[in-house]
Amino acid sequence: MKRPSLLFCLFCLFGGSAAAYANPPGHALASAHPAATEAGLEILNAGGNAFDAAVAVSAVLGVVEPYGSGLGGGGFFLLHDSARNHTTMLDARERAPLAAHRDLYLDADGNVDRDRALNGPLAAGIPGIAAAWGHLAEHYGQLPLAHTLEPAIRYAQNGVPLNPELERAMTARAEVLLRYPASSIFTPGSPALSSGTRIVQTDLASTLGLLAEQGAQAFYRGPLAETLVAEVQDSGGIWSRQDLEQYQVVEREPITIHWRNAEIVTVAPPSATGVMLAQVFHMLGEDWLDGGDHDARIHRLIEALRRAYLERARHLGDPDHVDVPVQQLTSVEYARKLMADFDPEHATRSKSLYATEPEAGHTTHFSILDRDGNWVSATLSINGLFGSGFVVPGTGVLLNNEMDDFSAKPGTPNLYGLVGSEANAIAPGKRMLSSMAPTAVYHANSLALLGTPGGSRITTMVMQGILQFLQGADAESLVTSPRLHHQALPDKVFTEPDAVVDRERLEARGHVFEVVEPWGNMQVVVWDIREARLEAASDPRGIGSAEVEALHVGN
């Protein structure tokens, strides 16, 4: 959390420019879909705060980007309550069902059965989004769910216009979606698509309507919960009533990283990214941004990433189930030890080279700042494209396949090529390790809110976004800049076509490069506190939109 300097606090007492710190000149938001951005604005303009808008935006995203997030999934919300000067991480991550066990996805030969880990209700963790909405409405918002869920209900009832993104996702997952009758609403030729131009989600509209009327608890107890459990079990899943009854969101203390006069506030475990960012920044060292030989700096960056991803695989998991020594892992001394074998001329080898490349998944991010200085940075997911592909009959709820984020077998890569250890093994009620990283950065009197989908690449995208912001880049540059990624295994540097790296010179140091299709879908809000200026930007790789609305004096 931003701790105002003494000088700043003197202004707090005597008025002056500090007023601008608590009161942005308007509100700003960016999300992965224009309908969601519009819904957020609608709520803000109706007197709601950033937390109310977060409910509306996430609910609409679940309807209009059904392949990316929704009621059947989970995520992390980083929240800042301006009046209390309080920042917290709302953990709405899915949990493993109580009947899950370490070897749930192993076949008779002890190999991971990818189909069971990714497709159908056995792949689904217990969803957290409904509980997050309830928590936001009860503890942070000003409007009831009946108001904030209304835009999502409208879109579910009236239909979501098809767009190329949606059609591509439907085609990519058609085989799995066609296995389950209720999922056919997302397949070509279904009655929901009869007009050929919109997807109508009548069951989902009713489910959202029920939550609007009875509160989020209706997802976890009562008739809807009973239907969810019965249908999951009927199709081969292992959910129980206790799973839903016991589910709770958790408020956790975010990880705060101090680096070069910046304060980076980001996710704690069960996301891996906060710990990894601290490690990478400390491994780079505070002078990394000061210039010098470009290749040497990129080499150091790749080597730091390699080490952080290996650390992720070794140590990180759900802190409520395994001991994750966050203080130690994020310390400067620890980073120094990690870099003890750093060779400025030669690439270190990660243990082996996996043949698997990360596959496509989907997830969503949004950033919101309201006129009172409250903000939300949230990344939400059902994991892979269309999650498990299983829509629970009669409810419209599309379940996640987040169970694949566990390490189904130590050393075996998941959907994103990530490997893990005991720390991220499956256990009843445990949260699977994540890369999702809603983040806030305070630097030079400015605040940036950022995040993105991208599986294992979330960590490197957020890291690059932070580095750019610290060099004075604006919101637009953060979302547009070409990206680079290394995750230890596979032992390769992936770059977007326009990334600025001298490939030959880095190859001479032993790095292996591969240029791949652009990735990510970052959503950024920047507030220049001193200049009283707001910016918002949505990644051009996606179809999202960003809005800044200035408020007139006296508003």
Ligand code: DON
């Ligand atoms: O929690 C995680 O790390 C993943 N389930 C996120 C998936 C994701 O970002 C897919 N996006 N392309």
